[in-house]
Amino acid sequence: MNKAIEVRNLQKSYGDLTAVNNISFSVNQGELFAFLGENGAGKSTTINMLSTILPKTSGEAFVMGHELGKNDDEIRKEIGIVFQNSVLDSKLTVKQNLLTRGAYYGYSKDEIMNRLRDFWEEFNLEEIWNQKYEKLSGGQRRRIDIARALIHKPGILFLDEPTTGLDPMSRKMVWDYINHLREKEKLTIFLTTHYMEETTGAGNVVIMDKGNIIAEGTPAELRSRYTAKKLIWYTQANDDNRKIIENADVLQYRYEADHYSISMDEGITDFVWKNKDRIKDFEIIKGTMDDVFLRLTGKEMVS
C-alpha cells in the first residue's frame, strides 16, 4: 500500500528541550491514523513539522512522496489542517473567510465556489454563508473549519483535536461529516484526539508520551496487548461471592452499584463455567482504548 506519510527519526528540539524525540512511523493512503498523547506529548509539534509550519531539527519525513524541508511547497498543496483552536477570523463572514483562504492557494472566486459546491449542501453553507464566524454555533464553526481545510482538495487532512469542546451531538455530526468526506474524497486522515472512542475506527494508532512513541498498532492489537478482559457480574456484594473471586486468578476487582467488575488476563470463560451456578447474569467486555492509555502512561485522558 502507498504511504501517505513516512517519518524516520524525526526530532524537534528547542535548545535543551526535546519536544519530539527520534520518532518513526508511517501512514497508509486513505487510512484514518490516530495520534494519541497528553497535552505536551509532542502531537501538535509533530503535526506542525509535517505540515511545514515548524522546521524539523533532524530526521526525515515524506508527505505524499515529497520530502519535508526540500519540497515544502508541494507538501502544502497536499495537506489541509483543522487546527485545535480555530484560525478563521471571527469578525469576518463565512463567505469572506472561505474566499480569502481559497485565494491563498491561487484560486479565483469561481474556482473556489466550484470547489465549495462539492460540500455546499452537506455543510449547509447556504444558511450561514453571510453570517459572521463568531455568531456560529460550535458545530457550525467546526464544519467551516473543515470546509476551509478542504478548499484546495488536499490528499491528507490533519485533524488536531477536532471535537474538543463540542457537545456530544455536534461531535457526532462532525464525525459524520469526516467519515462521509473520507469516503467521498478518498482522504487520508491524521487525527489527534482526547476522545479515545474516536480512535476505534482508526487503521493504526500511535501513542506518544513526552516526545516518544510508546506504542503503535491497530486499536484491537493495542487493546489485546495492553488491557485485560473484564467480567461484569451482576449480583449482590457478599462474602461468598467475594471468596469465589479472590480464589480465582484475577488482576483486580471492585463492586460498583449492582455488579462486580473483574479484570482478568485469561481464563474468564473457565471462571464463568466453573461458577455457572452462581454467575447467572454477566457480560464479558474487552478493555477500552482508555484502559490502553492508562496502562501505558499511567494517566487518564482528560476530556
Add this chain to the structure above:
Amino acid sequence: MKKLRGIWGLIKRNMLVFFTNKGSIFFSMLTPLIILALYILFLKNTLVSPIEKAVSELGELVSKDDIDRFVNGLLLTGIMSTALLTIPYNALEVMVKDREDKTFFDMSATPVKRSEIIMSYFFAAVMTSFLQVVTVMFLGIGVLTVNGGMYFESADIFKLMGIVLLGTISSTAVLMFFMMFFKNMSTCSAFMGILSAVSGFVVGAYIPLSEFNENIQNVCNLVPATGISILIRNYLTGGVLKHMDECIGGLDNGEFLRSMKEIFSFNSKVFGGNWELNKTVFYIIIITVVSIFAIRFIYPKTYNKN
C-alpha cells in the same frame, strides 16, 4: 497569476480584519482626535497670541485671517503627522494578533511563501493607513476651511497625498521593524500607550520642536515621522507664510519669514546641520528601504521560533 492571487488574498484578508474591528479604528484615531480637542480648547490660542504679538510692530500688514490660516495649517499638520504613526501601528496589530492566535500557522501551511505573508501585512497596513489618513486629511481640510480657512493651491493636494503615501510607507516599515518582535497583544497595547503619548511631541504637534533642547531635537529629527511632519508643514503652511511675507513687503528684511520657519521647524535640524527638504526626503527613503529589507529577512526567522 496564481501567486498574485495568493498575495492579494492575504492583503485583502488583513485589510478586512482591520476594517471589521471598529475598536481598532477608533483607537488609531484617538491621538489625532485628542490633538483636535486640545487645539479647540487652548492650543490654538497659545499659538495665535505670540504670533499676533510678534507681528504687532508691523501694524496691519499681517492680517488676523492669515494667522488663523497658518495656525489651522499647523493643526492639520499635527493631526496628520500623529495619524501617520497611530493608524499604521493599529493596522499592524493584525500581524501581532495573528501571531498570538496562531492564525499565521494557517497561512504558513499554504503555498504562499513566508516572505510573502510578511510583506502582505506590510502592504495591507500601507493601504489601510493611506486610505484612513487621506480621509482624515480631507475631513481636516473641510472642517478647517469652514473654521478660519486654509491656504493652499488645489494642486498641492496631490503633492500632499504623495507625502502621505511616503509617510505611510515609512511609518509602517519602521513600526513593523519593532512590532515583528511582539508576540502578544498586551505588549502591543503597552507600546501603543507610549506611542500615543510621545507621538504628538515627537512630530511637534503639541509644541514646536524648537522649544526642546538640542539633544532632544536631534533625536526627534532622526525619527522619519518627524521628517514627514516637516514636509506636511511646509505644504500646509508654506503658502500662507509666503503670502504673509509678501504682505510685509520686505520691511523686515524677511526676518518674520525666517523666524517663523525657525520656530515651527520648517527644516530638520540634525547635529547642527539644517537639512533641506530634499535631504529629509532622501533620509526618510533610506530608513524606509533599510527597514523593509530588515523585515523581509529577519521576520521569517522570528516565525520559526514559535
